Amino acid sequence: MGKYVFGVDVGGTTVKMGLFDVEGNLLDKWEIPTRTEKNGENILPDVAGSIKAKMAEKNVEEKDVSGVGLGAPGPIDAAGTVYGAVNLGWGTFSISGTLSGLLGMTVKAGNDANVAALGEMWKGGGKGCKDLVAVTLGTGVGGGIIVNGGILTGSRGAGGEIGHIHVEDGETEACGCGNTGCLEEYASATGVVRLAKRALQASDEPSVLRHRPLDKISAKAVFDAVKEGDALAVKIAEQFGEYLGKGLAVIAGVVNPEVFVIGGGVSRAGEVLFDYIRPSFDRTVFKGCKNAKFALATLGNDAGIYGAAKLVLE
Amino acid sequence: MGKYVFGVDVGGTTVKMGLFDVEGNLLDKWEIPTRTEKNGENILPDVAGSIKAKMAEKNVEEKDVSGVGLGAPGPIDAAGTVYGAVNLGWGTFSISGTLSGLLGMTVKAGNDANVAALGEMWKGGGKGCKDLVAVTLGTGVGGGIIVNGGILTGSRGAGGEIGHIHVEDGETEACGCGNTGCLEEYASATGVVRLAKRALQASDEPSVLRHRPLDKISAKAVFDAVKEGDALAVKIAEQFGEYLGKGLAVIAGVVNPEVFVIGGGVSRAGEVLFDYIRPSFDRTVFKGCKNAKFALATLGNDAGIYGAAKLVLE
Numbered sequence: 001m002g003k004y005v006f007g008v009d010v011g012g013t014t015v016k017m018g019l020f021d022v023e024g025n026l027l028d029k030w031e032i033p034t035r036t037e038k039n040g041e042n043i044l045p046d047v048a049g050s051i052k053a054k055m056a057e058k059n060v061e062e063k064d065v066s067g068v069g070l071g072a073p074g075p076i077d078a079a080g081t082v083y084g085a086v087n088l089g090w091g092t093f094s095i096s097g098t099l100s101g102l103l104g105m106t107v108k109a110g111n112d113a114n115v116a117a118l119g120e121m122w123k124g125g126g127k128g129c130k131d132l133v134a135v136t137l138g139t140g141v142g143g144g145i146i147v148n149g150g151i152l153t154g155s156r157g158a159g160g161e162i163g164h165i166h167v168e169d170g171e172t173e174a175c176g177c178g179n180t181g182c183l184e185e186y187a188s189a190t191g192v193v194r195l196a197k198r199a200l201q202a203s204d205e206p207s208v209l210r211h212r213p214l215d216k217i218s219a220k221a222v223f224d225a226v227k228e229g230d231a232l233a234v235k236i237a238e239q240f241g242e243y244l245g246k247g248l249a250v251i252a253g254v255v256n257p258e259v260f261v262i263g264g265g266v267s268r269a270g271e272v273l274f275d276y277i278r279p280s281f282d283r284t285v286f287k288g289c290k291n292a293k294f295a296l297a298t299l300g301n302d303a304g305i306y307g308a309a310k311l312v313l314e
Numbered sequence: 315m316g317k318y319v320f321g322v323d324v325g326g327t328t329v330k331m332g333l334f335d336v337e338g339n340l341l342d343k344w345e346i347p348t349r350t351e352k353n354g355e356n357i358l359p360d361v362a363g364s365i366k367a368k369m370a371e372k373n374v375e376e377k378d379v380s381g382v383g384l385g386a387p388g389p390i391d392a393a394g395t396v397y398g399a400v401n402l403g404w405g406t407f408s409i410s411g412t413l414s415g416l417l418g419m420t421v422k423a424g425n426d427a428n429v430a431a432l433g434e435m436w437k438g439g440g441k442g443c444k445d446l447v448a449v450t451l452g453t454g455v456g457g458g459i460i461v462n463g464g465i466l467t468g469s470r471g472a473g474g475e476i477g478h479i480h481v482e483d484g485e486t487e488a489c490g491c492g493n494t495g496c497l498e499e500y501a502s503a504t505g506v507v508r509l510a511k512r513a514l515q516a517s518d519e520p521s522v523l524r525h526r527p528l529d530k531i532s533a534k535a536v537f538d539a540v541k542e543g544d545a546l547a548v549k550i551a552e553q554f555g556e557y558l559g560k561g562l563a564v565i566a567g568v569v570n571p572e573v574f575v576i577g578g579g580v581s582r583a584g585e586v587l588f589d590y591i592r593p594s595f596d597r598t599v600f601k602g603c604k605n606a607k608f609a610l611a612t613l614g615n616d617a618g619i620y621g622a623a624k625l626v627l628e
Contacts, residue, residue, distance in 0.1 A: 075602060078462060129469075130469075131468055131469040145568070145569075147461055147466055147468075147473075148392060148464075148467065150462075152461055152466075152569060153462065153570075154445060154461075154569060154570025154571070154603070155443075155444070155445040155570050155571055155572035155605065155606075156570055156602060156603070156605055157570070158567075158570040158600065158602035158603050159461075159568070159569055159570040160568070161567055161570070161600050161602055161603065162567060162568060164567055164600035164601075164602075165563075165564045165567040165568065165600070166560060166563060166564060166567075166598035166599075177600060177601060178601065179597075179598060179599075179600070179601075181598070182600075246480060249479075249480060250479045250480060250564050250568075251568055253472075253475055253476060253478055253479040253480075254459070254473070254474065254476060254479065254564075254565055254568045254569065255459075255466060255468060255473055255568065255569070256467075256468025256469050256470055256471070256472040256473040256474075256475070257468070257469055258469035283493075284480035284493060284495070285480075285493075286472065286475050286478035286479070286491060286493070286496075287478075287491060287492065287493075288389060288470065288472035288475055288478075289468070289470070289472050289475065291469065291470055292469075
């Protein structure tokens with residue numbers, strides 16, 4: 001085993017890259033642009049070139065590198081084959097085979113949300129745990145599940161896609177996925193805004209949220225208002241928490257995690273979120289799975305490179 | 315590795331035992347009573363004695379045995395420690411350590427529902443699959459989840475306890491677990507009977523189910539009536555399927571299985587069940603997880619001994 005490992009997180013705009021020692025200390029961190037043109041055919045050669053340049057810069061030899069881990073947005077199976085990644089232009093091919101061919105090193109690959117969950121287990125909000133569910137409350141709701149220290153990949157790489165579990169029969173607006181009543185419609189940043197607009201339009205109840213135009217309402221504005229004690233904002237947070245708590249309770253019943261690690265933009269509101277998630281979680285969760293704790297993600301945008309590096313060291 | 319392996323399934327009344335070759339052929343099968351008195355302290359010595367007697371009878375030497383696998387009703391972690399099994403009188407102790415001490419052989423242990431799921435993967439309705447959810451529709455609803463060929467144990471051995479995922483906010487009657495609105499309240503044999511009684515009492519609609527007293531209604535009677543085309547029974551089956559399909563869709567979104575293997579008493583109704591589960595499953599499942607197939611369990615009461623044997627061979 002070498003002394004170093006590279007972690008690569010391929011996003012739609014930039015590729016984040018990190019050089020780690022095998023204990024997981026981040027020694028260097030940089031980014032390159034993601035060239036998605038021509039079906040993204042330059043992305044892996046660019047990654048390989050950037051890794052080789054960094055090795056030259058740092059006088060790192062090939063024998064000192066344990067391997068390269070890579071996370072990307074799409075279903076990726078345990079063998080490192082991606083089954084289409086629309087944001088990158090990719091079809092179906094072996095990421096690990098291709099990048100390994102370019103570098104002559106061991107390459108492991110996984111879905112970016114799953115890989116980020118692994119990062120939070122290794123060095124983040126779930127440190128020390130082996131059974132963990134990472135929940136990313138961003139524009140959408142993403143997730144990654146770690147079972148006994150390893151990623152739950154699923155039969156088609158769609159394990160942990162918890163944003164699209166069905167939580168509301170009465171919903172009429174469609175989710176981005178085409179279904180209606182998905183968790184993402186209530187618990188994402190976009191979902192919180194939707195709940196807020198509905199609440200503001202449904203009554204004349206005074207609220208600091210009325211001080212801005214309806215199209216300027218954000219999830220941050222809602223949780224800022226919650227912290228000021230705004231009654232209408234509290235009701236919105238309660239709705240958000242009712243759905244998210246029930247959704248996470250079901251997930252707890254299925255995989256019995258030790259901890260839920262909550263990240264993404266909405267999580268910047270802080271631990272106040274847990275006050276709204278806990279009531280419905282505690283009310284509906286199976287007693288044998290009630291041990292699950294809630295923690296905030298701590299690695300932010302670096303979770304992906306940490307988790308990618310950890311992939312190699314598993 | 316030896317030529318043989320023993321599979322043991324400890325139930326509240328009898329202990330089922332099997333002698334297998336390492337290819338998974340069942341060579342012999344027998345039962346002993348479960349002595350639950352004195353906190354079940356005789357159970358493992360009885361198992362050990364019975365295994366030794368069988369080895370003597372079959373002229374099997376210790377070096378020819380790869381090990382003993384055991385399933386029992388309770389939360390059991392990956393190391394083989396049980397955290398209380400009320401039906402057996404057991405508290406917390408290492409099953410694998412105790413039985414291994416009695417036999418001088420490798421012992422692996424797991425929760426009985428999880429172990430049965432492993433059996434169905436190995437030699438039953440999920441043969442050839444590595445990502446599987448076994449669903450047992452009996453008096454209650456049990457479950458076991460196999461991820462990448464291994465049992466999803468969970469942080470406290472409660473992985474796959476899918477009978478108690480919350481599926482109905484409006485329920486007023488409590489489940490055996492103390493919560494309300496659990497999947498088990500609608501999808502177990504008991505749950506189907508409950509739905510039937512509610513439907514029969516809610517209207518005067520004619521039905522063959524009215525030919526028997528209300529306290530003689532069974533899940534079998536309901537599905538027999540469905541097969542005769544009884545309109546009220548069909549409505550009951552639709553309710554059953556609506557809940558079960560939605561519950562399984564959520565589970566699919568979390569673990570992305572290749573197949574759901576449906577067993578237990580209710581599954582004797584046969585593939586007609588799938589006609590009632592599929593509509594709500596297809597309507598609510600995340601598209602990326604829609605590949606999940608439905609199959610009937612095929613090993614019946616032997617799933618536990620098959621899975622226990624497989625535990626040793628993993």
